[in-house]
Amino acid sequence: MSLGKRQSIWRKGCFFFPLHKDTCGRGKHQICRERSSEVYPGTWYVCSSLSVQYGIVLDAGSSRTTIYLYQWPAEKENNTGVVNETMKCRVEGPGISSLGQNPAQDEASWSSMKMCMAEIMDKIPSSQQNTTPLFLGATAGMRLLRQKNNTASDKILQDMREYLQRLPLSFQNASIISGEEEGLYGWITANYLKGNLIERNLWNAWVRPGGAETVGSLDLGGASTQIAFSVPSEEVPGDPRPDGFVEVWLYGYEYNVYTHSFTCYGKDEAEKKVLASLVQVCSVENPCYLQGYSITLSAEYIFGTPCNEKPKNYNPKQEITFVGTGDPVLCRATVRTMFDLTSCQGLSNCSFNGVYQPPVSGSFMVWFIHVLCSIHCSEMYPKKNEKYLRTYCYSSNLVYTLLVDGYGFSPQTWNNIRFQNRINNNSIAWPLGYMLTLSNKIPAQAKLLQLPMDNSVFAGLLFMFSALAILSVMFLIISVVRACY
Template sequence: MASRLAGSLALFFLLASIAVLIAVAVVQVHKRTYESAGQRFGIVLDAGSSRTTLYLYQWPAEKENNTGVVSQNLSCLVEGPGISSLGQDSIQDQKTWSSLKNCVAKAREAIPPSLHSNTTISLGATAGMRLLRSQNETASDEILQSLENYLKGLPFSFRNASIISGEEEGLYGWITANYLKGNFLERNLWNLWVRPHGGETIGSMDLGGASTQIAFNTPLDEGVGAEGFIRVWLYGYGYNVYTHSFLCYGKNEAHKRVLAALVLAKKSPSKTVENPCFPVGYRTNMSAADIFGSPCTEQRPVYAPHEQFLLVGTGDPAGCRAVVHTIFDLQSCHGLANCSFNGVYQPALSGHFLAYAGFYHTANALKLNRSFTLDLFNSTTFAFCSKNWTTLTANYEIKEKYLMAHCFSANYVYTLLVEGYKFTAETWNNILFEKTVDKSDIAWSLGYMLTLSNMIPAEPKLLRLPMDNSVFAGLLFMFSSLAILSLMFLIISLVRVCY
């Protein structure tokens, strides 16, 4: 009787010990948690043709699908014109440098001091500097060198200060648009394994001061290795992106080209020039240097740089569109199925597009929301261009230098999108005109930061176990010993019962 009782107790303790061992192991292995390795930061200076903006980005030290999850922490506009104007006016240079240092100070305050040395800082110059380099390579090199020297002296990890190509600018803008729209990160785990070729993406269109870019995803087998097509790999998926940048077709440079066309078309020796894109009642003097001083105005008559022209607005919407049309070479695409303008190859448009920067500002000036029909855009443009200067200034709280150019901008956007990129009344409905998404600016700099994060080694999350290793080992030893002893007593009890 005593042997049976001892055997029952031994069996109970054996089973209990085994159960505890299994429970401890399961908790230690499956209930472990990970503590984030913290945040990392990156600074990108977007040195555009008309202004410079500092962006501060941050992302978790651990990465998702080999690309950092980046968000915008800070945006700071540097006062003054773009960096391509440095060296032309010493007083303005001082203001620009002072404002730049203030923006850097704001970013420095937003980053924990312990992470300063690990924070990358880069400067990317776009079309304004590309134009300057074509005119005066020495001047552009000196500007970049002075900025590089300044950035290297900061307590950050300097990465580079360079002029990015138009294709890079277009690609980074495309990456930004799709990242902010959530097209890279799969939110539904059930669909994680069935997204074909990375899923649906959105095309991007950027209108800056000196250039404009278009970029959109194409079939994987289209244009491989050809000019304008770039293969990229993001968040575990590959994309075949078509991108092209048109230098001298940014809003500011295109406006100069229109003004130059009007001056060149003037038949009288008078210095008065009628401008159908300016509203009736608006008059302004412009020097020959203001109009013909850019490499984008190819035909330069013999004028003294300071010679003045009086531009008088006639408020003619049709006339404005006609003169805008003249700066596009559409004949070179005649008979070609896949061509935008100036003889440039472009695949057929597909899907939705995000139009930002100058596209957004133009639509916003016309008081149009993010999505509208082509007919509404045309009728609104016609109504705006037909208003005189007194009516415009009374109804729009916009600075004069912008307000006087919005009729041109609207007609330019129409010509670029419809005549150039070949949007129809139907596909126009696929365009969204936006400035920000989820409080993040739509700019190439975020796409640059996302791409740059691929070159930053992913840091593992810190493992946090539910119990200390010494406690875990002690529990294993104790209950393993108890299990062994229970098994021995059980065997002894069974032997006594049998005999």
């Protein structure tokens, strides 16, 4: 299978990490891919003596594009815990799904992207650029555009491929990833960075952490939200297995991961659903906007998305002005109308909209909601970007409703969840898991390095040698005393 094509294979709820063909570069700085029955089948090995390798991922999200540069020691390319984020660059302007709509905006976006790529490439030695893998993964924004206009989404992807292929890098892949893949890659990233998959022991060997538990991942994007967490084997339903379960093999260990993506429930698209519900009841007052804030939006902005059904007598050029009232109680009630909570009543294995989900644990702090909703717009406006100002109260209610009413978090399970964007200067985001998977940095079947001896044997030997050392010192002292007297 060509590396430029989709590498992951989904079959009957299983996720298999890719195996590459037997090829090995002849140049000094080439990456060698060869199979070995004694090491990791189908994984990558480094043919050069270079100390550092690099990888680049473009996160083409719905609201913006972020470019990540990763690096890892070349001699440990197949180990974990060594891949680090060197830098990231945010491309100015909206996501790539907006390309082709505004020529001036397109020009600015392309210019910013080229500047970001120049900054990224400046961190990579020129002698290594042609072996640095380059990936692009597009998420919910492009998934929605493909649903709305497949021709437009194909053209954008083709334009991106042509641009990336012209760069002096090793372009690998540019594609729209599914919501389930996005959730799974985020789960891999979180657990990889936290060291839950593998770690170094006292002998400087890589082993699976004893007693380590994986963490679930919750991602609220602009157009979709993803949830992913591991479920114990004994709790996984039998045949027929419900949708959402994926068998993942990492370093020779199996994980049953539940992952699901809710399209149209990301922050930006969910806001449009709220606005649509207000328009349908002929209300221009928005309880989710801060007091004193007003904004005029076109009907095209609200209803020109597959997430909302167009009303009768729809006029895309119609303008609607919304005025914020900052009512936290009414805001939450309005946000809850977006979720179908009745189809899951009385069921412990259901989230919302009738979607199967096993019980999940976690916590969420909601103390700031009333404060953000009730303060006047003028108190925050001088301090915050207007682009984000109107969504503070709404976003708080969306996250709260999603966690409590949607995913089923309770006061008893709140203490296990944390809001964290970075671990050891690495972003907790799906691109790292994406790169690790497509470049096969994490082997599915790995022969873990074993301890030279069992821990109990080591402890026994340590005690024995310590006792011998003490006896030797005592014998030396006695000998000296006798010699002196």
